[in-house]
Amino acid sequence: MAGSSGESVLSRVVRIIESFGSEAPALRVSEIARRADLHIATASRLVEELVGYGWLQRDDDRRVRIGVRMWELASRASPTLSLREAAMPFMEDLHAVVGHHVQLGVRESDEVLFVERLSAPGAVINLTRIAGRLSLHVSSSGIVLLAHAPSSVQEKVLAGPLRAYTAHTVVDPKQLRALLADVRKSGVAVCRGFVDPRATGVAVPLRGPDNTVVAALSTIVPNDDNARMHIPALQAAARGVSRAMGVQDLCGRTQYFSH
Template sequence: MARSSSGESVLSRVVRIVEVFDAETPALRVSEIARRAQLHIATASRLIEELVGYGWLQRDADRRVRIGVRMWELASRASPALGLREAAMPFLEDLHAVVGHHVQLGVRDGDEVLFLERLSAPGAVINVTRIAGRIPLHASSSGVVLLAHAPGHVQEKVLAGPLRAYTPHTIVDPKQLRGLLADVRRGGVAVCRGFIDVRATGVAVPLRDADNTVVAALSAVVPNDDNARVHIPALQAAARGISRAMGVHAPRDGSQHFSY
């Protein structure tokens, strides 16, 4: 594989280009891509043109660049989380009808929770998560559930910090967080009031595979009031249904935690 004078491969540079796009900046000009990817603009321009040719990137009418349909197609077709999402959707829809605010499906990827699906409604309480969005494990109910059942080395890495405080209610004290994780393992539910926004409460339960391994988290984001816990039975019932519908096994080698 061709390498630059610095020894960096072409593939490494392509990955840097692709990873500059996010939900806040889905389209960028070549100069901005080069700056964010820390590439010379001529190198970035050449690689972008090749990626456009393959359909991995595309150009808008104003010449801004965004992720191409071909990349979306490949990612959707090969996604290791596709089976989980398909199994969960009927139960998510029923749960959403009961909750009336937000319901979402998340998996652990490293020390973050990655959201595979979210259903919402007009007028629902504020919720910063989005499909394909990420949040640190300690900061959301889904993340807390996943962290509580993560391998010990993952827990210790997160507990070692730094732990970002989104609001005064986000738990950033390692000892307090460790206690919360133990409570979640015992009780089977995480109720996180005002962790990300003081107006919202996250309530989450684990999803287990046929080996009883926690592979995902099912959560609702509802108003931060005395009624938040009333949704726990519906979440637990939906989680049992999804787990039955999956009927497959998750890997145990720690390299990935949502393969179906």
């Protein structure tokens, strides 16, 4: 169904839902209208309908946020559900060893989407969060996923612009291309201070049943001389996740990928 402007109601609802984010989890209707580029009366009417369905909910101060019903549907139907279920036991073991952050990321176009994260009180600073995104060139997970992405994706990213989060973020296309080649060869990305000077990201690929890289498993630890010591535990966890996802060789035996 389309409104008088010819725009469908669905497209308006999508803009309302996309108004919310980690920096704005709760909004007033007037803010939703502005962010969604809707007349306030239209936004108010659609918000009320979405609240009725449980997709949105109102706080005591009348601010609106994503509803439990939408979270339920998204979690139940998530395409990353099986990946997260396979990875979680190994992420928990890895987290017990690392003691800082352990993350699971997948590629969405030219960004890495973090679908799971384990942390701890007192852990090193980490700007990522569940359902958060970063450009592929910025984080260790993104570098791993970019290294194994189709050439068209790599060339698009290398063509820029490449944002520098710190002085250590690789934004020179030639240097980034060399880094990607090294990651494909070594099987691990160690990114010191790419996102924050105090932290190092270390990531390895996760492979699916067809041997393609489907995700990246990473740790975020202090930027010191001990960062690389976590690589063996990270690689062991990655092999465990791949086995849990049914990765086998041609003889039907479990395939252990060397990193």
